[in-house]
Amino acid sequence: MPKLDLQKTLDQALAEQPVAGAVAMVADSGMVLASAASGLADPASGKPMALDGIFQIASMTKAITSVAAMQLVERGLLSLDEPIDPVLPELARAAVLAGFDPDGKAILEPAKKAITLRHLLTHTSGLGYAFTSGDMAKAQGKVPPGSIASITAPLMFEPGTDWLYGVSTDWVGRAVEAASGQTLGDYMEEHIFTPLAMHDTGFAVAPDKIQRRVPLLSRQEDGLVPFPIEIGGGDAAEFQSGGGGLYSTAADYMRFMRMILNRGSLDGARIVSADTVAAMSKNQIGAMKAGHMDSVVPLLSGAFDAFPDMHCGWGLGFLINPETGPDGRAADSLAWAGLSNCYYWIDPASDIAGLVLMQFLPFADKAALRVLAAVESAAYPAG
Numbered sequence: 001m002p003k004l005d006l007q008k009t010l011d012q013a014l015a016e017q018p019v020a021g022a023v024a025m026v027a028d029s030g031m032v033l034a035s036a037a038s039g040l041a042d043p044a045s046g047k048p049m050a051l052d053g054i055f056q057i058a059s060m061t062k063a064i065t066s067v068a069a070m071q072l073v074e075r076g077l078l079s080l081d082e083p084i085d086p087v088l089p090e091l092a093r094a095a096v097l098a099g100f101d102p103d104g105k106a107i108l109e110p111a112k113k114a115i116t117l118r119h120l121l122t123h124t125s126g127l128g129y130a131f132t133s134g135d136m137a138k139a140q141g142k143v144p145p146g147s148i149a150s151i152t153a154p155l156m157f158e159p160g161t162d163w164l165y166g167v168s169t170d171w172v173g174r175a176v177e178a179a180s181g182q183t184l185g186d187y188m189e190e191h192i193f194t195p196l197a198m199h200d201t202g203f204a205v206a207p208d209k210i211q212r213r214v215p216l217l218s219r220q221e222d223g224l225v226p227f228p229i230e231i232g233g234g235d236a237a238e239f240q241s242g243g244g245g246l247y248s249t250a251a252d253y254m255r256f257m258r259m260i261l262n263r264g265s266l267d268g269a270r271i272v273s274a275d276t277v278a279a280m281s282k283n284q285i286g287a288m289k290a291g292h293m294d295s296v297v298p299l300l301s302g303a304f305d306a307f308p309d310m311h312c313g314w315g316l317g318f319l320i321n322p323e324t325g326p327d328g329r330a331a332d333s334l335a336w337a338g339l340s341n342c343y344y345w346i347d348p349a350s351d352i353a354g355l356v357l358m359q360f361l362p363f364a365d366k367a368a369l370r371v372l373a374a375v376e377s378a379a380y381p382a383g
Helices: 006-016 059-074 117-122 134-140 170-182 182-193 207-212 250-263 274-279 366-381
Strands: 021-027 030-042 097-098 105-109 217-220 224-225 319-321 331-339 342-347 352-357
Touching: 006 021, 006 030, 006 366, 021 250, 021 366, 030 250, 059 117, 059 170, 059 182, 059 250, 059 274, 059 331, 059 342, 097 134, 097 224, 117 366, 170 182, 250 342, 342 366, 352 366
Parallel strands: none
Antiparallel strands: 021 030, 021 352, 097 105, 217 224, 319 331, 331 342, 342 352
8 A cells, every 4th residue: 555645645735725724634454554634723823733732522422421321231231222212211211303383382192112222323313402493493492502401302203214314413412320339530541541542532621631622613704713612612601411521532532443443442442342343334224324414503504415425324323324435435335524614434344544634614515525525535545
């Protein structure tokens, strides 16, 4: 394989795109092949981007939460297909949104099926996000970010009948807490972060690491400006968000991805079984189409579909492309992303994993997607 000059690729991509800064990394199951940091972490101060920058990885949290849940499935403390009611009584009386009355009040009908952990892991529970579903936002009303109310809403459809990206993985995190008796962060620290030597990952940034945080920006008419929100809710959060609350670095997240490439273990630490990784990596939603995300809040996100020409599936935590991607990844690769324009993919067939971490809104920014495409293309050189 020709030498991968990731630094040159990233420098060139940022020279061509209006993105302040980025960190990129490519690895195989055995080692990190290349890493690069380019541009500015903080345009206001001129601080350069650094490889060890700490990012709000937002929904890249979901894959880690999914692994935590599958560890508990392996231990018999959670079930994939039994009703989740005994573990999460808040979901026991789920109701499906049937419409709105003339006064705008939600019309609700009791769900005919119980929600299961499999529904939550595959985003087929019927729960959405307020920023991707106007009906959910209307039914939910105004709720504080990071509150339990923010993940409590009517179902948009009967569980198991459609795919809708949303707060399901936040409830997976709550299930991990209920089944383990630990906070989600403490559970992950003991069972994932410490065994994988992910020392810079967690639901808060330690005071001695604050200077490494990459500030969140927002693309406005006059360019990228500071946008200091905490995606997981910050200090006021009522729960640790398994759907989007983690901070991490490129190096830490790559150790997690290399564990998946190595079928559940890394450097002698077994995190989950090879059979569990196989199940997580297999389409679990039948003929439903996964991966498309609408947006009703353009400040936060644009519409997103990583592979608009493909009928993508979803595993137990990952998007799965059924055909070779336009920038090189093989069929049956695993992927997803985070709201702050963080992206990753895991390609078992090619033994390649890659990520690009940026830190600005809105998600699915066209320039950010072009940076991702450049990095992915560089990871699959011709010849």
